[in-house]
Amino acid sequence: MTRKISNWFTTDQAKTDLRILLNRPVPSSQTLKDLESELQSAWHDGCRSVSDPRYNDGRDRLPLYAITYWREVTKSIEQQALWKEAAEWVSDQHREWATVNGKGELVKDLGVFETLASILVSSKVPTRWGAVPAYSLAKFLGEKWMGTDNITFMLDTIVGRVAGDRRMKGKVWVMPPEFSQAIVEYGSSDSATAARGSRLLECHEKILASAHKVYAPFNINDCHWVAVCLDLTSGKVVYAFKKWVEDKLGRTISIGGDELKHAHQNDSHSCGLITANTIESNIFGDSLWTPLTAAEGRLMWFNLGGRLAIPRKQRAEAEKPPNPKLSIHHLLNPDVGQATHDEIAFVGEEARSTESGDDCGRVSDKAEVAVAASALQARAQSREPGQAGPLQAKPSRALLNLAVRPGWAQGPA
Amino acid sequence: MSDNEHGGNPSQDEGVKQEDPNATINIKVVSSTGEEVFFKIKRSTKLSKLQGAYASKVGKDVSSIRFLYDGDRIQEDDTPLSLEMEDNDTIDVMVEQVGGRRL
Numbered sequence: 001m002t003r004k005i006s007n008w009f010t011t012d013q014a015k016t017d018l019r020i021l022l023n024r025p026v027p028s029s030q031t032l033k034d035l036e037s038e039l040q041s042a043w044h045d046g047c048r049s050v051s052d053p054r055y056n057d058g059r060d061r062l063p064l065y066a067i068t069y070w071r072e073v074t075k076s077i078e079q080q081a082l083w084k085e086a087a088e089w090v091s092d093q094h095r096e097w098a099t100v101n102g103k104g105e106l107v108k109d110l111g112v113f114e115t116l117a118s119i120l121v122s123s124k125v126p127t128r129w130g131a132v133p134a135y136s137l138a139k140f141l142g143e144k145w146m147g148t149d150n151i152t153f154m155l156d157t158i159v160g161r162v163a164g165d166r167r168m169k170g171k172v173w174v175m176p177p178e179f180s181q182a183i184v185e186y187g188s189s190d191s192a193t194a195a196r197g198s199r200l201l202e203c204h205e206k207i208l209a210s211a212h213k214v215y216a217p218f219n220i221n222d223c224h225w226v227a228v229c230l231d232l233t234s235g236k237v238v239y240a241f242k243k244w245v246e247d248k249l250g251r252t253i254s255i256g257g258d259e260l261k262h263a264h265q266n267d268s269h270s271c272g273l274i275t276a277n278t279i280e281s282n283i284f285g286d287s288l289w290t291p292l293t294a295a296e297g298r299l300m301w302f303n304l305g306g307r308l309a310i311p312r313k314q315r316a317e318a319e320k321p322p323n324p325k326l327s328i329h330h331l332l333n334p335d336v337g338q339a340t341h342d343e344i345a346f347v348g349e350e351a352r353s354t355e356s357g358d359d360c361g362r363v364s365d366k367a368e369v370a371v372a373a374s375a376l377q378a379r380a381q382s383r384e385p386g387q388a389g390p391l392q393a394k395p396s397r398a399l400l401n402l403a404v405r406p407g408w409a410q411g412p413a
Numbered sequence: 414m415s416d417n418e419h420g421g422n423p424s425q426d427e428g429v430k431q432e433d434p435n436a437t438i439n440i441k442v443v444s445s446t447g448e449e450v451f452f453k454i455k456r457s458t459k460l461s462k463l464q465g466a467y468a469s470k471v472g473k474d475v476s477s478i479r480f481l482y483d484g485d486r487i488q489e490d491d492t493p494l495s496l497e498m499e500d501n502d503t504i505d506v507m508v509e510q511v512g513g514r515r516l
Contacts, residue, residue, distance in 0.1 A: 036469045068465075075476070130486025133476075145513030148479065178481060181507055185445055192447025200505060203484045219510040269513035 005034040007058065009047035014063035021062070024055065026070045026077070035067050079121050079135045086141035086302075087116055093295055103296075112141075112299055115306035123309040127156035129176045134309035140302035146272020148177045151217050151225065153305050154276035162283065171212040172283055179204065180216045180228070215279045217272075225271045227278035229260050263289035270294055273301070438493050442467050442480075442504045456494040460487050460504075467506070479507040 027035070035050075049061040090112050097103035107113065124131035132149035139150055146154075159174045178200075185197030208214055214230040262278040265271055270289070277289040277297070289297060434457030442450045442463070450470060452463050460480070464487070468475035480487040482496055482504050493502075 033472070037472060039469075124488075131488055143513075145511045147511045148507075148509050177510060178479070178484070178486075178507055181445070181510070190446070193445055196443060196445065196447060196505065200481070200484060219512050222510055223512055223514045225512040265515045268515055271512050271515065 005031070005038050006042075007053050008035060008050055009038070009042040009045075010049050010051050010061060011046045012049050012061045014049040014061050016060040016062050018062065018066065018069070020060065021066060021069060024052070026073050027054070029074065032067070032070055032074060036071070039064065039067060076121065079138075082135060082138045083116075083121070086138035089142040090116065090299075093299070106296065107299065110299055110303050112303060112306075115303055115310070118310045118314065119306055120309075120311075123311070125153055125305045125309045127152055127176075128159060129156065129178070134305070137302050137305045137309065140298045140305070142298075143267075143269040145223075145269055146225065146275075150301075151177050151272055151275065154273075154301060155217065155279070157304060158276065158280055158283070161280075168283070170210065173208060173211050173214045174279060174283075175204075175214060175216040177217055177219065180218045183216070184218070213283075215283065217275045217279075225275040227260060227262065227275045227282075229279075229282065261288070266291050267294070273297055276301075434492075434494055438498060439501050440493065440498065440504055441501065442506060444471070444506045445508070454493065456498075457492055459489065460491045460493070460496075461489045463504075477509045479509065481505040481507060 026032070043064070048064070050064060050066050051058045052060050052062060052066075090107060094107040097106060119134050119137070121135055123134040125134055125137065129152055132153050136147060136149035137153075138144075139146060155174050155176060162168050162172050162174060182197045182200035185193045186201060188194045188197065212231075212233050214232070216228050216230075218226050218228050220226060260278055260282055262281070263274050265274055270291075273294070274289050277286070280286045281288050434455065436456050437453050438456050440452045440454065440463065442452065450467060452466065454460075454463055464478075464480050465475050467480075468478060482491075482498065482502070487496070487504065
């Protein structure tokens with residue numbers, strides 16, 4: 001039934017107990033949108049309450065902020081649906097892999113179910129360009145398109161790896177999607193848009209002046225991500241980068257072609273992951289993304305972000321160190337124990353070098369996760385030629401523990 | 414406004430105003446097309462409120478836009494006070510982009 005949106009607003013004082021909303025469905029998205037756009041003019045017309053004509057013949061008089069309540073509830077419902085879909089995808093993958101050699105316990109080993117259950121909807125994943133909402137991580141689990149938040153998180157992890165490599169520090173830069181958007185704006189023919197792009201890029205001029213290579217994700221028509229490399233040593237670049245580099249960095253460059261080594265996408269949803277992989281592959285020599293390992297890659301990214309989104313205290317509680325006494329399992333599997341010990345030492349050093357306060361604690365978490373990610377990648381690369389792609393072979397428990405438990409590598413169960 | 418409020422050392426008054434969480438501040442929100450929307454808010458008000466108001470004003474979902482101040486994303490709990498914003502400062506709006514398709 002269609003109701004005029006003006007019927008929702010009244011000049012009466014709000015007097016209905018707001019708790020009645022707890023047992024009432026929220027209005028449709030379209031109605032909510034209309035209510036929000038009408039709210040300002042209704043307020044100027046003297047309206048002081050909302051009447052919800054769907055119930056009680058419209059006799060209820062709810063405060064105007066009931067609209068905000070509905071908006072927030074709608075957001076929660078949408079996020080829950082996204083999360084539910086993601087959880088179902090993980091369960092499906094787990095069932096599908098049950099009989100696949102090397103993958104049977106992968107979902108469990110990565111601790112994906114635990115991570116899914118531990119993340120609060122309102123939690124955030126910290127990145128150096130500002131936190132991104134944890135619910136966006138659900139897009140990794142399934143065939144969802146990657147959004148700005150996902151790309152930002154993946155690139156932040158790559159920046160963590162670059163920062164840990166002395167040879168690259170200050171020479172290789174990986175920039176967030178906002179940088180690419182500003183570059184596109186700078187190249188715009190509209191003067192106001194170009195001026196804003198120029199202003200947004202000002203802060204990057206100094207740091208990039210001495211860069212050798214700059215990687216950034218560019219979005220095409222809001223449907224496709226590509227990795228772009230500005231190679232200042234060879235003087236090659238693609239897209240609008242050229243104009244900004246010549247204007248502001250004072251260097252002459254030419255437009256290159258499709259020269260970055262990259263995987264070939266064969267589906268309609270993986271370009272965001274391939275973009276991050278292209279950058280990783282060109283900087284660190286990581287294996288290229290393959291369709292065979294697409295699902296594992298998504299699980300890994302989700303897990304890395306998920307661990308960062310879980311509050312530090314909660315994580316510490318769940319990750320209490322195991323009993324230091326040697327168990328029978330340790331005695332029977334000395335190699336596993338040794339590998340774990342070595343990798344703990346490496347992560348510990350990384351953490352100590354970055355941790356000096358509360359805020360830095362978050363940074364150390366990221367450093368650990370970045371190290372874990374690179375360790376997993378390194379493990380994947382060191383496989384025998386002809387073997388399946390990265391992570392297809394079952395990673396060691398020690399490495400998996402590192403990936404899922406930053407800060408503490410748990411001993412074998 | 415009382416006469417007394419006009420007196421005194423202007424720079425000192427300005428300093429007090431900067432620190433006062435209840436003092437208001439004018440903020441300009443600029444989109445990629447250069448459209449400007451002005452807001453006057455308390456220095457202690459969470460900028461997430463401003464973000465919601467802006468989204469509703471331009472008819473977009475707040476989760477589909479990003480707000481940047483000095484190039485960094487504004488977080489939910491940030492306030493003009495916590496970001497040390499000054500009167501007439503600019504917040505830039507970036508739209509959320511998505512992608513997945515093969516070209």
